[in-house]
Structure formats: C-alpha cells, structure tokens
Amino acid sequence: MPFQMPGAGMQSVRQIAEEIVAREGGFVNDPDDPGGATKYGVTIHTMRRLGLDLSGDGSVGVADVRALRREQAVDIFITHYFQRPRISEMPGALQPSLFDMYVNAGGNAVKILQRLLRDMGYGVGVDGVVGPQTLAATHKAAVPDATALRDAYGVARRNYYFRLADGRVASRKYARTRAGTKGGWIKRAEAFLSPRYHLSSEQFQQRVAAWG
Numbered sequence: 001m002p003f004q005m006p007g008a009g010m011q012s013v014r015q016i017a018e019e020i021v022a023r024e025g026g027f028v029n030d031p032d033d034p035g036g037a038t039k040y041g042v043t044i045h046t047m048r049r050l051g052l053d054l055s056g057d058g059s060v061g062v063a064d065v066r067a068l069r070r071e072q073a074v075d076i077f078i079t080h081y082f083q084r085p086r087i088s089e090m091p092g093a094l095q096p097s098l099f100d101m102y103v104n105a106g107g108n109a110v111k112i113l114q115r116l117l118r119d120m121g122y123g124v125g126v127d128g129v130v131g132p133q134t135l136a137a138t139h140k141a142a143v144p145d146a147t148a149l150r151d152a153y154g155v156a157r158r159n160y161y162f163r164l165a166d167g168r169v170a171s172r173k174y175a176r177t178r179a180g181t182k183g184g185w186i187k188r189a190e191a192f193l194s195p196r197y198h199l200s201s202e203q204f205q206q207r208v209a210a211w212g
Contacts, residue, residue: 013088016096017077020103023188024073027066032170037065040073041103050080077103085110086130090138093146094153097192101157104188108160110134116156117141147194154193161185162207169211176208 024041035043047068048060054067081102082088087095094113101109107128114126114134122137142149165175165185175183182190182204190198199207 011096013078013082013095013099014074016099017074017082020077020100021070021073023100024103029062032173037062039065039068040070042068042073042076046076046080050076086135089130089135091142091146091149093150094138094142097150097154097157097189100188100192105160109157112156112160113138113153116152150192151194151197154189155197158186158189158193158199161189165208165211172208172211176211180205 021040024038027037027039029037035045037044042065044060044062044065047064051060052064052068052072053060054064055061077099082095082099085102087099087102090098098109098113101112109128110130111126111128114124114128117124117134117137118126120141122141124133124137138149161175165172173183174185176186177183181201182199186199186204
C-alpha cells in the first residue's frame with residue numbers, strides 16, 4: 001500500500017516501518033521514558049501485551065526486549081500499529097505521519113487527529129479509536145487537498161510534543177537538545193511536514209524560551 005512522503009517518492013508501508021525502526025534505534029531503558037525498556041520503538045509493555053516471550057521462560061522481561069530482532073519490530077508495527085488501528089484506511093497522504101505518531105504515542109496519535117477534525121467543524125468523538133465516524137470525517141477533510149490536512153496534522157503533532165515538554169521538565173530533553181537546538185520529538189514531527197511549516201531556529205528558540 002504506497003503513500004507519499006513530503007519531498008519523497010512513493011513508499012510502501014514496510015519501507016515506512018523500517019524507517020521508523022531505524023529512527024527509534026536500538027535498546028534503551030531511560031528512566032525518564034514512561035514506556036520503559038524499549039528496542040526499535042517496541043516497548044516492554046507492548047511485548048507483554050502481545051505475549052512475546054522470546055526467551056521462553058514464561059514471562060516477558062527486559063531480556064526479551066533485548067532479544068527482539070529488527071524484522072520482528074517491523075512486523076509488529078505493520079500489524080498492530082498500522083493495520084489493526086485502521087490507519088491503513090486513512091487518506092494516503094496522512095498515513096505516514098499518523099503511523100509514525102501511533103508508534104510513538106499510541107491512541108494519542110488518533111486523539112490529535114480527532115481534535116483537529118473537531119476544530120475543523122466535524123462532529124467526531126475524541127476517543128483515540130479510528131472508527132467509521134473518524135474515517136469518514138478524515139476523508140472529507142482531505143478533499144480537495146490531502147497535503148494540507150497532512151500538514152495541519154503535523155503542526156498539531158508538533159504542538160502536542162511542545163505541550164508535553166511544557167508540563168513535564170523531564171520530557172524537555174526529547175524536544176530540545178543540550179545544545180539548545182530542536183530535539184528528536186520536534187525533528188520527528190517536522191519530518192512529515194512541508195518545509196515551509198518547519199520552525200526556523202529563531203522561532204524554535206522563542207517557543208522554548210520559557211523553559212530556561
């Protein structure tokens with residue numbers, strides 16, 4: 001199922017999943033990350049939910065996270081973060097950013113979209129679930145310009161990250177580097193935005209100035 005990335009050619013869902021895995025990186029167990037032990041973006045909580053006891057010892061622990069293979073992570077994302085949440089049924093232009101955000105934030109990725117749709121005048125609930133109502137409203141909102149909807153979602157996603165960092169000091173390292181430049185969260189959101197909507201260095205500094 002191909003879709004369009006900004007400034008790129010058509011890509012398959014597997015290519016997008018492989019890029020997500022590459023972006024997420026290897027094993028980490030950051031105490032500031034509520035996701036806990038993570039490898040290739042797959043958290044220990046996800047592995048427990050899916051029953052991925054890779055060591056066969058009857059429980060899913062940190063050792064199982066360490067043992068996760070890249071190919072397994074790609075398959076998990078395609079099945080459980082793209083197909084089952086019905087992101088595969090969304091307008092093609094929106095799929096990459098929504099898919100990437102779902103890997104990063106679960107149902108909150110859909111809630112961001114639902115709040116955006118409500119702001120646009122569509123009567124959808126904000127429950128983090130892609131149902132018939134959300135699908136219908138999203139496809140209507142994508143006409144005539146799906147790219148505009150994708151960009152609106154990307155800006156809303158970036159704002160979501162900023163709000164998280166506003167409210168939680170420990171999360172600010174994900175939005176701003178030690179050098180004071182854009183952190184991983186902001187770069188990740190802007191990777192799916194048209195270049196004209198990227199924040200300049202000055203705009204970014206103004207946005208985070210209150211963090212000190």
